[in-house]
Amino acid sequence: MDETLKSLKEILGQVADLEASVAVLEWDQQTYMPPGGADGRSMALSTVSRLAHESFIDDRVGELLSALEPGLASLDPDSDEARLVRVTRRQYDKARKVPAQFVAEFRRVTSLSFQTWQEARVRSNFALFRPHLERVVEMRRQYAGFFAPYDSVYDPPLDDHEPGMKTAELKAIFEALRPRQVKLIQAIAEKPPVDDSLLRLNYDEAKQWDFGMEVAKSFGYDLSRGREDRSAHPFTTGFNTGDVRITTRLDRNYLPEGMFGTFHETGHALYDQGLPQRLERTPIARSLSYAFHESQSRTWENLVGRSRPFWKHYYPRLQAYFPEQLGSVDLDTFYRAVNRVVPSFIRTEADEATYNLHIMLRLDLEMAFLEGRLAVADLPEAWASGMREYLGITPPDDKVGVLQDVHWSTGAVGYFPTYALGNLLAAQLWEKAQSDIPDLSKQIERGEFRDLLAWQRENVHQHGGKYEPMELIVKATGTPLTPEPYLRYLWAKYGEIYGL
């Protein structure tokens, strides 16, 4: 078994090296690459990612897995070896079900669709994008077909993001969540609005950067194994546990953009830096799911970074960076401003209370077009009517409506719900962390985050991708995923702020 496992790990290591190279090429593309490099880069990316895929779906991988599987019975099923074989088998079988020709065609279609979306969005012209999205939807349905039979046509794309999760489970959770989250927003809407104009003054970008990095370091982001750069769209990328990078986008006239963006990406980066080195260069040396990754970023952005204890410690520091803008603003006013709830058109700018409703709208729509209940041509109207239903507002055009997000243009269907799931997971993990670290709030008030990070390392990070997400949440908290902690958190927090 040892030799066979070694052979398998060698191939998987090569795949991981190629994937890490793709990630470096992409990081560079979004940070420093001059415009002239685009064509050459897209060819290099296509070659290297194709080789990664081809190396992974090679017959030899299947043979080695088959040779290893009979021996698994004698292993601890939760051992690294047993889990590595299981997860690799799962990913291998999935990847082998998709014909190489489809992969190539999908890459071509989505590359074109992404380019057109960029233009369509700027021009707020859905008609331009429509034929491309129709083709993407068609191919996504075709993709689901490779995994038939399934309970829902939405199962295969969901499984790509949340391994093992079913659409029925997702719907049940969202249905329990929706009415109570809508009720919260209605309750808030009846209260006097909060003024956040103090966040929209002129904030020097270099100082924003410095404050963000000061906080990131205090959270535990290790800069000997990471760095921050600027990019048009903030993201986190990890090439290995020794090199996990974040990017940020700063807005001189809107402080939260860069600040909470940096907290958010730092949360992602803490996860990737906490992945176990012993699993490096294997398919389980990564997060188990998109939602779990999001839960870590949301924890640091919101549960920590938008909390009163955090600002008790950090507001004086922020005032020291910006005495002119904030010197005469008291903590409570500032705290209320960064937690203002207001229905808005753009998902990425939404507050914690309204955010999930943006997601539910998208989930409704992508399930509907995947199931064939909604024609792509009717999307803009369905979008607008959903916005009215969930948030009570109507987008003035498609740019701030159906064209706002990049995801569908790149073929990513089944991605959106992971944002909402991430919020729920974050709250459920948070309740457990609070009970395991009784003085957590006090620690945060003192600017101490070591125990919290250690708790995450222990309960989430160290497991890498060994488990399925719905397994790990039970392992970490003792209960299956439920929206209750999240609702408790929202009601408590906004109850206090808005006096509900």
Next chain:
Amino acid sequence: MDETLKSLKEILGQVADLEASVAVLEWDQQTYMPPGGADGRSMALSTVSRLAHESFIDDRVGELLSALEPGLASLDPDSDEARLVRVTRRQYDKARKVPAQFVAEFRRVTSLSFQTWQEARVRSNFALFRPHLERVVEMRRQYAGFFAPYDSVYDPPLDDHEPGMKTAELKAIFEALRPRQVKLIQAIAEKPPVDDSLLRLNYDEAKQWDFGMEVAKSFGYDLSRGREDRSAHPFTTGFNTGDVRITTRLDRNYLPEGMFGTFHETGHALYDQGLPQRLERTPIARSLSYAFHESQSRTWENLVGRSRPFWKHYYPRLQAYFPEQLGSVDLDTFYRAVNRVVPSFIRTEADEATYNLHIMLRLDLEMAFLEGRLAVADLPEAWASGMREYLGITPPDDKVGVLQDVHWSTGAVGYFPTYALGNLLAAQLWEKAQSDIPDLSKQIERGEFRDLLAWQRENVHQHGGKYEPMELIVKATGTPLTPEPYLRYLWAKYGEIYGL
């Protein structure tokens, strides 16, 4: 033929994509990678470069070449197609002669040797490095053996850098050059020394950067297809003609370091940006040799950048950047300072007149140890005695002596002479450019470089790697490589400065 050529180009394109990816990984390693990324990066680099090598030496490439070769007779021998097949065949046959196991072992040995050299250099401890260098030398001789029979054991490593060039030719050129270059230095030594302390004041780094980039742009460096970053050792790298980057190292207390470094790297970058797009992703979409590449960097660094006409235009600009340091220094004093000749220990800091002697010393030594006439253990003494002979000075320790250069530690033997050849090529091309552009000096005095760059594009850059270096110098200048133009240039320039 068309289909066969297309198949060949597809494989070569994939190899080029992998090599470009290696170059991006290396660029990042030297500019932005956090220290923690080193281990993972070295594995990714090893995998991707191995795949590039394996794809290139695949049997299929040999088959396609064999299928194409009979058809060459009917093609213009200088056509892209004919040259592509010829150059690919040459590189393929060379690469196939070296066993994969040797390649892997050599990579392992030199990686270790490089690491040890870094430490040995810091500690000025040659004994530490010696066993590693012995192994490198042994493997380099073994490498030469794969290409037996040869006239000189130095031929194979030289051919890796200057395709088609023989050691005998190289020696003949250097022997013609040596006595007259030594004589020049002796003549200068009898004159009063030049003071360059004005270059060693405190020069703000941001302003150094800005001045360097102002000049780089005026030379013709296209920043929509390039960029500058900082690194410990300056270099130029090109991923494709649309993305050619330079790096610089600035010394706050020594102006020439960053300034001439930037001019130098810009010269390299202008070459890579001028390679023909139609050859992209083939083995001839690159410079034909190391010496030719160096000739372009030396042209912009020295023949332009250290010339009187250049400074007539740019000195007032530089004074405007540094009024405090240079405001009261006249042009002639400045010009003499940046052209000061003085024997020194470190090659990379040597002036134009002494530089080649540093190279000749290294060539003597590497030929001697490759031919078995000199034991590695005796290198430090041989180095010191060579320095005394050529430059009349004795290094105080090995750090500024035999341990100063990285090359041997990485296995690069046959590389050093290309620096000297680059100087000779630069001067020979320069004489031709001057006769083709009669008012070249006047143009430079006006800060106009367009005609010069166009001349380089036409006579050097556009040919990529289609020709062998000794072919192209004839094509471009009408004469084989000769040290005469270089000697004429040196004697004229320093004759004027030092009143010889």
